[in-house]
Amino acid sequence: MAEPRRRWLRPRGADDLGLRRALADRALPLLVASMTFLAALSAAGFVAASAIARHWQEGAAASLTVLVPRPGEPAAEPGRTRRDAALAVLGGSPALAEFRALADTELADLLRPWLGADAERMSLPLPAVIAVRLAHGAGERGADLDALAARLEAAAPGALLERQDVWARRLAVLARSLQACAGVVLLLVGAVAAALVAVATRAGLAARREAIEIVHLLGATDAYIAAGFARRVTWLAGLGGTAGAITALPILLALGLLALPFLRRDIAAASDPAALAGAVPPLLWLVLPALAAAAAAIGWLTAQATVRAWLRGLP
Amino acid sequence: MIRMQAVGLRYPGRDGPEVLRDLDAFVPAGGFRWLLGPSGAGKTSLLRLLYLAVRPSRGRLDLLGTEIGAADRAALALLRRRIGVVFQDFRLLDHLTAFDNVALPLRIAGRPEGQIRADVTEMLRWVGLHSRRNVHPPALSGGEQQRVAIARAVINRPSLLLADEPTGNLDDAQAERLMQLLKELNRLGTTVVVATHNAALVARHPAPALELEAGQLVAGGGAADGGRRADRGQRVDG
Numbered sequence: 001m002a003e004p005r006r007r008w009l010r011p012r013g014a015d016d017l018g019l020r021r022a023l024a025d026r027a028l029p030l031l032v033a034s035m036t037f038l039a040a041l042s043a044a045g046f047v048a049a050s051a052i053a054r055h056w057q058e059g060a061a062a063s064l065t066v067l068v069p070r071p072g073e074p075a076a077e078p079g080r081t082r083r084d085a086a087l088a089v090l091g092g093s094p095a096l097a098e099f100r101a102l103a104d105t106e107l108a109d110l111l112r113p114w115l116g117a118d119a120e121r122m123s124l125p126l127p128a129v130i131a132v133r134l135a136h137g138a139g140e141r142g143a144d145l146d147a148l149a150a151r152l153e154a155a156a157p158g159a160l161l162e163r164q165d166v167w168a169r170r171l172a173v174l175a176r177s178l179q180a181c182a183g184v185v186l187l188l189v190g191a192v193a194a195a196l197v198a199v200a201t202r203a204g205l206a207a208r209r210e211a212i213e214i215v216h217l218l219g220a221t222d223a224y225i226a227a228g229f230a231r232r233v234t235w236l237a238g239l240g241g242t243a244g245a246i247t248a249l250p251i252l253l254a255l256g257l258l259a260l261p262f263l264r265r266d267i268a269a270a271s272d273p274a275a276l277a278g279a280v281p282p283l284l285w286l287v288l289p290a291l292a293a294a295a296a297a298i299g300w301l302t303a304q305a306t307v308r309a310w311l312r313g314l315p
Numbered sequence: 316m317i318r319m320q321a322v323g324l325r326y327p328g329r330d331g332p333e334v335l336r337d338l339d340a341f342v343p344a345g346g347f348r349w350l351l352g353p354s355g356a357g358k359t360s361l362l363r364l365l366y367l368a369v370r371p372s373r374g375r376l377d378l379l380g381t382e383i384g385a386a387d388r389a390a391l392a393l394l395r396r397r398i399g400v401v402f403q404d405f406r407l408l409d410h411l412t413a414f415d416n417v418a419l420p421l422r423i424a425g426r427p428e429g430q431i432r433a434d435v436t437e438m439l440r441w442v443g444l445h446s447r448r449n450v451h452p453p454a455l456s457g458g459e460q461q462r463v464a465i466a467r468a469v470i471n472r473p474s475l476l477l478a479d480e481p482t483g484n485l486d487d488a489q490a491e492r493l494m495q496l497l498k499e500l501n502r503l504g505t506t507v508v509v510a511t512h513n514a515a516l517v518a519r520h521p522a523p524a525l526e527l528e529a530g531q532l533v534a535g536g537g538a539a540d541g542g543r544r545a546d547r548g549q550r551v552d553g
């Protein structure tokens with residue numbers, strides 16, 4: 001059945017406009033490959049910045065410590081110690097995911113490196129230490145913590161809320177700035193790629209001017225001529241995009257392995273067999289093919305626009 | 316069918332006098348016209364108007380029932396497919412074989428490849444180039460190139476056939492052969508306009524002529540509706 005059907009198709013690789021030689025078939029894929037490589041690196045930066053920001057928010061920044069000096073003394077409210085008063089305040093706050101007062105033995109463990117094994121027997125006036133984990137997002141809302149600190153101060157004067165939210169907010173701003181930079185770099189790389197394709201297409205138009213004029217006079221529509229260019233440019237740009245994405249892969253893997261211990265506590269070392277699989281965030285496995293496809297799409301769109309604009313110079 | 320009413324042409328970016336001025340002419344469907352005039356009179360410019368390589372800068376031009384000034388780009392492209400042109404310098408595509416050059420108008424028109432193969436093969440046989448079908452134009456002789464150009468101009472059965480100095484580089488025998496071909500197409504209903512300096516050829520094949528001088532028609536245009544008169548000799552004699 002193949003034979004009769006093939007008679008209805010254009011000959012394979014038909015090249016009416018002679019574009020196979022006219023369009024820079026080595027320079028364009030090479031340049032697009034470099035652009036895609038840069039885009040892959042900045043996309044990785046974007047993904048990494050958001051992963052690290054999330055990690056901080058859920059980890060270090062989400063925990064804080066409440067110190068209550070003289071915990072055994074009665075609070076202002078009758079019948080309660082200052083420790084209980086502070087715990088009651090924490091229990092009434094919606095910003096907290098959980099909290100826990102450290103037992104005296106735990107406290108002693110913490111102090112042992114400084115005070116030695118006899119810390120307990122020294123009957124030091126130690127404060128009560130309450131470890132708190134914030135609900136998601138609460139670390140970024142400074143106002144919640146300000147109110148909590150005020151209520152603690154009222155219930156047990158002198159109680160300290162050891163806050164990390166200012167630090168967390170600074171880190172969040174830093175992470176978002178990094179993301180914005182990566183986004184701007186991505187946009188710039190896309191714009192430069194489009195400009196490269198436009199220049200290459202215009203060079204091709206100039207080189208094939210005579211052929212295009214003839215084909216135009218024979219009744220070719222703008223769409224026909226633009227499609228001829230776009231087909232070739234899309235192929236070259238897609239080729240470059242794929243090569244660039246593949247080249248970026250080992251570098252992203254290496255960077256991912258370096259960053260892994262900071263992101264995943266369960267994987268201690270890069271030598272862990274689970275490491276390789278987890279080294280590249282799942283999002284990047286989508287981003288790399290998407291970048292190759294984007295290179296081809298930029299090629300198609302730019303070639304179409306460039307050729308159609310140029311053709312408007314013909315009657 | 317060609318109708319010109321007060322048509323003027325000025326090449327873009329050139330001031331000074333118009334290259335063509337105040338052209339009024341009518342060529343009926345199926346008519347044959349010589350296009351005569353001294354060098355620089357504007358014969359090529361007039362043909363360029365007719366094969367839609369330039370638009371008139373003034374006046375009204377109707378081709379095959381379409382008013383050019385009112386047509387959009389897509390309509391002009393479709394109109395060009397109904398116009399066959401033999402350029403003075405052939406304008407073949409060097410990167411394509413003789414076969415693919417002749418097939419080009421059909422591919423542009425989106426004909427199925429099976430039909431293209433049959434039509435082009437038949438056309439190449441007719442102009443005696445079947446054995447040279449896979450040769451690229453630079454490897455063809457001048458006469459062979461010209462026959463490829465003619466085959467490409469007529470492969471799509473155009474309604475209007477324009478030829479610019481088609482005998483410029485030919486000996487008398489080849490020129491005669493070309494005239495027989497043009498007259499045969501004209502007999503089949505194609506409107507034909509041939510620009511030439513070759514007085515002997517015109518004398519051997521008498522037919523109405525559009526005569527240009529310094530960008531103006533001095534004879535043969537007729538009134539815009541004059542071409543309907545029976546005595547205007549629609550076809551070439553002899």
Ligand SMILES: Nc1ncnc2c1ncn2[C@@H]1O[C@H](COP(=O)(O)OP(=O)(O)OP(=O)(O)O)[C@@H](O)[C@H]1O
Pocket residue numbers: 326329334352353354355356357358359360361
């Ligand atoms: N593309 C162009 N741009 C500007 N001027 C042009 C262009 N083509 C032709 N002309 C001018 O138009 C005038 C008519 O030229 P055209 O080529 O139509 O003459 P012609 O009758 O075909 O001459 P010939 O018999 O020598 O071929 C000439 O003065 C020429 O300089």
Ligand SMILES: [Mg+2]
Pocket residue numbers: 358359360479
């Ligand atoms: Mg001329």
